[in-house]
Amino acid sequence: MFSVFDIFKIGLGPSSSHTTGPMRIAKRTLLEAQNLGLLAKTARVLVELQGSLALTGIGHGSDRAAILGLLGHEPETVEKSQADLDIEKAFETKRLLLLGQYEIAFDAKNDIDFRGDIIPKLHPNGMKIYLFDKNAEQIFTRIFYSTGGGFIASEEQLLRPTTNDIVKRGKKAQLPFTSAAELLAHCAKTNGNIDDVVRINEDSLRPRAQTDAGLLAVWQAMNSSIERGLDAVGILPGGLKVRRRASSLYQKMRENPLSQDLERLFDWLNIYAMAVNEENANGGRVVTAPTNGAAGLIPALIRYYCAGEGWNAGDCAATGKIGRFLLVAAGIGMIYKQRASLSGAEMGCQGEVGVACSMGAAGLCAIWGGTPAQIEHAAEIAMEHNLGLTCDPVGGLVQIPCIERNAIGAVKAANAARLAMIDVGDHKVTLDQVIETMRQTGLDMSSKYKETSQGGLAVNVVEC
Ligand code: SF4
Secondary structure: OOOHHHHOOEEEOOOHHHHHHHHHHHHHHHHHHHHOOOHHHOOEEEEEEEOHHHHOHHHHOHHHHHHHHHHOOOOOOOOHHHHHHHHHHHHHHOEEEEOOOEEEEOOHHHHEEEEOOOOOOOOOOEEEEEEEOOOOOEEEEEEEEEEEOOEEEEHHHHHOHHHOOOOOOOOOOOOOOOOHHHHHHHHHHHOOOHHHHHHHHHHOOOOHHHHHHHHHHHHHHHHHHHHHHHHOOOEOOOOOOOEOOHHHHHHHHHHOOOOOOOOHHHHHHHHHHHHHHHHHHOOOEEEOOOOOOOOOHHHHHHHHHHHOOOOOHHHHOOOOHHHHHHHHHHHHHHHHHHHOOOOHHHHHHHHOHHHHHHHHHHHHHHHOOOOHHHHHHHHHHHHHOOOOOOEOOHHHOOOOOHHHHHHHHHHHHHHHHHHHHHOOOOOOOOHHHHHHHHHHHHHHOOHHHEOOOOOOHHHHOOOO
């Protein structure tokens, strides 16, 4: 069973599958080599980025992430300023200190190979690392896959369906679920709501106080990314010359507080979501929700509906509004992760912003007092109207359509939750059915529309 902290992970932008995953793969590979006593003998490291990691790797910063992982950094702890300095130094000196201990020559131009021609069968985001000794003999090689939302998996994990992508833990969850039907059955049996079930599972992993502290850290990281995004102006990196807009929109809203436009709700959700995703596009610290590309939607809903300008830490405890939102949203995210995928390279944007919209609608419905059935309905409606959503980022950057897509997704999530709250009674389509539909649609979707920048907006918008 996954934990709420597997779904909400603090890290650096712009992409969880193309930045967080590769950073973790690089470090993990070197740690394995170190355990075998091979790192001290290593004279050259070659990183091979395959499939989508190669095709949109430069725009998503996969090469930079790989360098950070080789240096021994972790996405959860590395500061953006330090990361920028270390990457600049690696490019300038053409030398790397593997895991901060073993110095080798490293020329990113030759030692990071973008192999967009290799489309791995197991998952489109493959990353293979080769180690060579001073005689240019290959002494170690390992392949991992970045499976979306910062998760990574070995070949063995993906080949054995029973252990497929499972997070191994010492303790078993008390109320495990792999489908919405099972989750609802647990709610009925325990006479609890979805957050109660997820909380019981979290309690089997760690003391409640630690979960509360973790939820607080997640919300603080989300809120900080909103704050930084509201402050920042200028042009986003990458060459598309996309202007940051959240800050100026925020000023406009603050200067006109008496506006009675009914549509002000849209403005606030747009502003908060865009603030986070502009930060993400800038390589700043955000939280996977459930991915970096979809990092803005859930924070926007929480900021507008739960936190406002004056939230307190108690709201982040498991029983507070924000805690409940996060637990419910994570519970829904876990089902998508187990039954389908959170990877844009596998599912298109259905698996990123679509899933975030479904999670957000569920969280919102929960804090509005929705029953388990209404929450499941909200999550279902939100995904039903994201089916077929493609991933076609212009220039391979997580900017167009990603930033606005989070804003539109936040509004859609609120509408789905509203509909579920008002519409009582049975509904025809279940969440499990819509997740399976998303999975099949993702598998049928042409690879042009799955994070390869080979179709859609990516070929129709001229870069300048
Ligand atoms: S279009 Fe969606 S899936 Fe693709 S990079 Fe952007 S946010 Fe991620």
